[in-house]
Amino acid sequence: MSITVHTPLLRRRYRADRRFRWYGLMALAFALTFLLFFFVDIIHKAMPAMQQAEVKVTVHYSPAVIDNYNKAVSRIDRRIVSKSWLRSLPRTLKAHPEMMGKSEELWLLAESRVDQYLKKHEGHGLKSKYQARVDALRQQSKTRMAFNTTFFSNGDSKLPEYAGVLAAAIGSVLVLLITMSLAIPVGIMTAIYLEEFAPDNYFTQAIEVNINNLAAIPSILYGLLGLAVFINFAGVPRSSALAGGLTLALMTLPVIIISTRAALRSVPESIREAAMGVGASQLQSVWHHVFPLAFPGILTGSIIGMAQAMGETAPLLIVGMMAYIPDAPGSMLEATTVLPAQIYTWSSESLRAFEERTAAGILVLLTVLLSLNAFAVWLRRRSEQIW
Amino acid sequence: MQTSDLIFWLVAGLAIMSALVFWLSRNKAMSMETGEKTLHSRLGYYGWYGALMLLIPAVVVALFFSGLHLFHIYSMPPTVLLVLSFSSGLVGAGIAFSHISVDFRARQSVEKMVRALLFSAATLSILITLGIVLSVLFESIQFFKVISFWEFITGTRWEPDTAFLIGAGRADEGIAAPHFGAVPIFAGTFMITGIAMLVAVPVGLFSAIYMSEYASHNWRGRLKPMLEILAGIPTVVYGFFAAITISPLVVQFAESVGFEADYTNALAPGLIMGVMIIPFMSSLSDDVIRAVPQDLRDGSLALGTTQAETIRHVVLPAALPGIVAAFMIAISRAIGETMIVVMAAGLRPNLTMNPLEGMTTVTVKIVEALTGDQEFDSAFTLAAFALGMVLLVVTLLLNVISSFVVRKFSQRYE
Structure with a gap:
């Protein structure tokens, strides 16, 4: 139905109306375009890291290699092959003396500058002398691009071609386990108390106001708390998984309390009344009826809280979790790093090859976090109940 | 054992x-x-x-x-x-x-x-x-035993470099006294927060209005989770994005219009922080706008107003306390945000009005002081806790004000 507009005033008002609606659309379009641009940019930056250059060079297992591993390859190739393999050679030779004196042609991990040069990235930093050598190798098709398995099977390294996310991923899991085992039980217990048992008095109100305040406190202040209380006062080792896990547990506690309370509140009063009507005590009605019904909601909230904890960096920097950690931690008292902290340390490295590794680390982190969040949303949709 | x-x-x-x-x-x-x-x-x-x-x-x-x-x-x-x-x-x-x-x-x-x-x-x-x-x-x-509170709050020079010498007992060697005037740091925080709010408030508010007033139920169900992805992205990722992608863009753009910009300019972290805050602003506003009863809209439309006029003159005023609360929460998020500014903003305290220059913030200084290898009890590391206290007081104040506004001014509809 179209309305013919006659008066100029009305026409102006209708124009203003359309304009207003258009502002809303523009705002949404801005946010979504940004999201798209962001993902395309990160993926674009991360994709090169999935491939890693390898070069085929001749390796000589001479006795001199035991003292100086560089002697295994020709002088020019020393700058082309990654040190990561070469430096393990003396040990291999000692273990297998029968290899001594032989030489063979092997596909080896290329040095990061060579890798960047082959990927034609600006700022690769490879000197022209070595560029010529790489070009020659490429003409003999002695260079190739292989899937970068090192990235997923290794810890951090000062050699970009040898650096990976595995140690950080294990650290993240360790820290999250500590966070989870503390924050979720305490959070659920607090929420059950406040929602089901607490009398309406000043003390309860104080706790409620306090939890809202805790949720608003910036995460970095939890880092200051962790530093002052756990590390300086209680003597938890700096940069250990325990220090990080405890700090994150305090940080996620209000999130879990608030979401659990919302889930408990969405269970209708009639369920409680019916349970008590057939003689259940208050605790029985909560434990047998209200809690199981609220469980999907509680789970959703806990997953979102854990995803938040997993992506958090600032408080962990304060408790020292940005150390250089090449190996996965063996216990929760050893120095550990986590994925976001690893991303942060890589992003401040100057070598060009670390930039794509930072982006690839981000991609790993985002994949995990977004799937956690998507799982939570799916769970919420599935268990949504209209009473 | x-x-x-x-x-x-x-x-x-x-x-x-x-x-x-x-x-x-x-x-x-x-x-x-x-x-x-x-x-x-x-x-x-x-x-x-x-x-x-x-x-x-x-x-x-x-x-x-x-x-x-x-x-x-x-x-x-x-x-x-x-x-x-x-x-x-x-x-x-x-x-x-x-x-x-x-x-x-x-x-x-x-x-x-x-x-x-x-x-x-x-x-x-x-x-x-x-x-x-x-x-x-x-x-x-x-x-504050070492540095007076007044100097900290009103001083305009932040030069703590010599503090560790004094901590090492070398105060009498004729070195310049350290200055802990935090005003340039507060200024940087306000500048970056301000830029963030300039992005987050219009975009968040208009998104919320569109989602609650114009979009169909289905579209709203699709759009809202997509906006919330923005809040689920870790801040360290935003920091990387701001430093590696946005900052060079800002510099290029500034040069093309004849300005000079630092790579650690305040604009890039501010813009990205604004984007990060959009979902806080939009989700909370969306909830309060939807809580305004339909009767009010119907009454207004029946008087012959257009939809935009209804929203502007009836719906938004009714939802204002909630929107103000959302605004406060968004500000406190921006002030306390750490990783974006640590990675993309500068380290040097700089008292300026120009967002293209490098500026630093409270959170950057806290991280800088506590991740170095300084002695824990030097004035330099203790300054981090003083800055943390300012941060704590400000966020708590914002939170108290926002809950006061909600309690005092929100309408109860039967």
Whole structure:
């Protein structure tokens, strides 16, 4: 139905109306375009890291290699092959003396500058002398691009071609386990108390106001708390998984309390009344009826809280979790790093090859976090109940 | 014995003992039941009663003596602590065991204890707040013993570089006194927060208006989770994006219009922070706008206003307290945000109005002071706690104001 507009005033008002609606659309379009641009940019930056250059060079297992591993390859190739393999050679030779004196042609991990040069990235930093050598190798098709398995099977390294996310991923899991085992039980217990048992008095109100305040406190202040209380006062080792896990547990506690309370509140009063009507005590009605019904909601909230904890960096920097950690931690008292902290340390490295590794680390982190969040949303949709 | 061993033995020992006591108490109750007299409570409650009577005293004793140790009041060898904890648990279990009889009201006792447990979990949150406030306060007091509070709040020079020399006892070697004037840091924080709000408020608010007033139910269901992805992206990722992608773009753009920009300009982190905050603004506003009753809209439309006029003159005023609260929460997020500014903003405190220059923020200075290898008690690291206190006070104030606004001004519709 179209309305013919006659008066100029009305026409102006209708124009203003359309304009207003258009502002809303523009705002949404801005946010979504940004999201798209962001993902395309990160993926674009991360994709090169999935491939890693390898070069085929001749390796000589001479006795001199035991003292100086560089002697295994020709002088020019020393700058082309990654040190990561070469430096393990003396040990291999000692273990297998029968290899001594032989030489063979092997596909080896290329040095990061060579890798960047082959990927034609600006700022690769490879000197022209070595560029010529790489070009020659490429003409003999002695260079190739292989899937970068090192990235997923290794810890951090000062050699970009040898650096990976595995140690950080294990650290993240360790820290999250500590966070989870503390924050979720305490959070659920607090929420059950406040929602089901607490009398309406000043003390309860104080706790409620306090939890809202805790949720608003910036995460970095939890880092200051962790530093002052756990590390300086209680003597938890700096940069250990325990220090990080405890700090994150305090940080996620209000999130879990608030979401659990919302889930408990969405269970209708009639369920409680019916349970008590057939003689259940208050605790029985909560434990047998209200809690199981609220469980999907509680789970959703806990997953979102854990995803938040997993992506958090600032408080962990304060408790020292940005150390250089090449190996996965063996216990929760050893120095550990986590994925976001690893991303942060890589992003401040100057070598060009670390930039794509930072982006690839981000991609790993985002994949995990977004799937956690998507799982939570799916769970919420599935268990949504209209009473 | 190491602390970790102590914790391991405590947990393992208590787990095994409580399982054993659970089983014993349950069996005792079962054996007491005869044909003519049935137990007062269900069987499991007797088991739980025994287990809780073991666990609660044991854990309380362990925590009490650990606390004494931490406060340097009284220390004992870990093995003694372990024995003390276990024996007090066993005493509790013994008492529980002697209580068990056919008439014993096990359920009531268990429920009382569970309630006490839930209550103590709830009081933990107060302890956390106390911990934050005290840890920040104590170190700040240390700091303000050296630097006057007034200089910190009003000084315009932040030159702490010589503080560590004084900390090392070399104050008399004629070095320049360190300056801890935080005004340039506050200015940088306000500048970046301001830029962020300039992005987040219009985009967030208009998105919320569109989603709640114009979009169909289906579209709203699709758009809202997509916007919330923005809040789910870790801040370290935003920081990388701001530093690597946006900052060079800002520099290029500034050059193309004839300005000069630093790579650590305040604009790039501000813009990205604004994008990060959009979902806070839009979700909260969306909720309050949708809470405005349909009657108000219908009444206004019936008077012949257009939809935009209804929204502007009726819906938004009605939702204003909630929107203001959302605004406050968004500001406190922006002020406390750390990683974006650490990675993309500058380190040098700079008192300027030009967003293209490098500026630094409170959170950057906290991270800088606490991740270096400075002695923990030098004025330089203590300054971090003083800045943290300012941050804490400001966010708490914002939170109090926002809840006050909501409580005082929101309308209640029947």
